[in-house]
Amino acid sequence: xxxxxxxxxxxxxxxxxxxxxxxxxxxxxxxxxxxxxxxxxxxxxxxxxxxxxxxxxxxxxxxxxxxxxxxxxxxxxxxxxxxxxxxxxxxxxxxxxxxxxxxxxxxxxxxxxxxxxxxxxxxxxxxxxxxxxxxxxxxxxxxxxxxxxxxxxxxxxxxxxxxxxxxxxxxxxxxxxxxxxxxxxxxxxxxxxxxxxxxxxxxxxxxxxxxxxxxxxxxxxxxxxxxxxxxxxxxxxxxxxxxxxxxxxxxxxxxxxxxxxxxxxxxxxxxxxxxxxxxxxxxxxxxxxxxxxxxxxxxxxxxxxxxxxxxxxxxxxxxxxxxxxxxxxxxxxxxxxxxxxxxxxxxxxxxxxxxxxxxxxxxxxxxxxxxxxxxxxxxxxxxxxxxxxxx
Numbered sequence: 001x002x003x004x005x006x007x008x009x010x011x012x013x014x015x016x017x018x019x020x021x022x023x024x025x026x027x028x029x030x031x032x033x034x035x036x037x038x039x040x041x042x043x044x045x046x047x048x049x050x051x052x053x054x055x056x057x058x059x060x061x062x063x064x065x066x067x068x069x070x071x072x073x074x075x076x077x078x079x080x081x082x083x084x085x086x087x088x089x090x091x092x093x094x095x096x097x098x099x100x101x102x103x104x105x106x107x108x109x110x111x112x113x114x115x116x117x118x119x120x121x122x123x124x125x126x127x128x129x130x131x132x133x134x135x136x137x138x139x140x141x142x143x144x145x146x147x148x149x150x151x152x153x154x155x156x157x158x159x160x161x162x163x164x165x166x167x168x169x170x171x172x173x174x175x176x177x178x179x180x181x182x183x184x185x186x187x188x189x190x191x192x193x194x195x196x197x198x199x200x201x202x203x204x205x206x207x208x209x210x211x212x213x214x215x216x217x218x219x220x221x222x223x224x225x226x227x228x229x230x231x232x233x234x235x236x237x238x239x240x241x242x243x244x245x246x247x248x249x250x251x252x253x254x255x256x257x258x259x260x261x262x263x264x265x266x267x268x269x270x271x272x273x274x275x276x277x278x279x280x281x282x283x284x285x286x287x288x289x290x291x292x293x294x295x296x297x298x299x300x301x302x303x304x305x306x307x308x309x310x311x312x313x314x315x316x317x318x319x320x321x322x323x324x325x326x327x328x329x330x331x332x333x334x335x336x337x338x339x340x341x342x343x344x345x346x347x348x349x350x351x352x353x354x355x356x357x358x359x360x361x362x363x364x365x366x367x368x369x370x371x372x373x374x375x376x377x378x379x380x381x382x383x384x385x386x387x388x389x390x391x
Contacts (some may be wrong), residue, residue: 008051110148126385268307
């Protein structure tokens with residue numbers, strides 16, 4: 001892991017640059033100003049990024065003149081956050097090499113839970129609710145239809161160049177933050193496109209009825225039946241297929257019942273668990289006759305050996321004490337469970353709508369600190385809108 005120091009009096013600048021480097025696996029420390037004679041060792045720090053908007057060039061020159069000549073730490077002057085990734089490329093040439101181009105990729109379009117939370121304090125990680133695009137072995141598989149499905153739809157329309165689209169949309173459950181974007185999914189309004197909407201039959205939420213109800217004339221001007229693409233809604237058993245991709249559906253621990261999905265792709269397994277509560281004591285809150293121990297054992301078996309696990313990490317353990325029964329996990333528990341299950345890469349997901357970008361950065365740091373303290377090989381990232389992972 002590489003280390004960087006960020007210097008800026010602007011807290012927003014520090015949050016965005018911190019998140020950018022954390023996303024590349026760096027460890028980051030932030031300070032508000034430069035200190036004369038404070039020369040970090042090149043063995044401990046690999047880069048110093050300075051916000052030239054809040055810190056004058058004269059101050060930077062004076063500081064550089066005061067540090068020891070033997071200091072070999074690159075100093076990067078960053079005049080604008082609009083090119084944050086470009087400046088990160090300057091100090092992290094290795095990260096500019098993509099993970100590779102396989103037949104399987106994951107792209108995040110909505111990463112928040114409960115309700116959309118747009119605004120300047122959430123702009124870095126994003127404020128749209130749950131929607132993930134899994135492109136696997138020639139299939140377009142969409143996971144949940146929160147508000148993030150709207151920009152995904154625009155992208156799919158653009159890329160299709162008028163050719164018909166064949167898409168699978170898997171719905172974990174019908175809480176608002178997982179279905180509210182469907183009426184605004186433009187590909188469903190193209191008659192030549194095919195949209196298969198899938199739910200796990202054991203959840204028993206009458207998926208077709210619920211989706212149609214949210215498009216009743218009391219709430220929306222176009223009914224689901226009048227969508228030109230005529231989406232096909234079906235409820236499936238625990239094992240089914242999206243083209244060549246095998247899928248396993250299973251219960252998670254969430255009010256009203258909720259499903260998770262494991263995908264067997266040519267590049268390895270992907271597990272998606274948007275909403276799930278790993279509580280500490282007694283019986284699992286929402287699953288009759290299943291204890292916490294049984295729930296953990298079942299999920300460990302389901303997650304075992306997967307390449308990427310996308311999992312609800314809405315709370316810290318301290319926050320969770322006052323939210324038992326709400327159907328969401330704390331980051332400490334899921335980090336431990338992922339590591340014990342042999343997961344290669346954990347992506348923290350379903351960020352709380354009240355948690356700003358700085359808070360998500362802290363959540364990511366907390367998870368990585370746990371991994372480091374235990375010597376686990378687990379890689380941890382925080383889901384961010386526009387972020388793509390290639391398997």
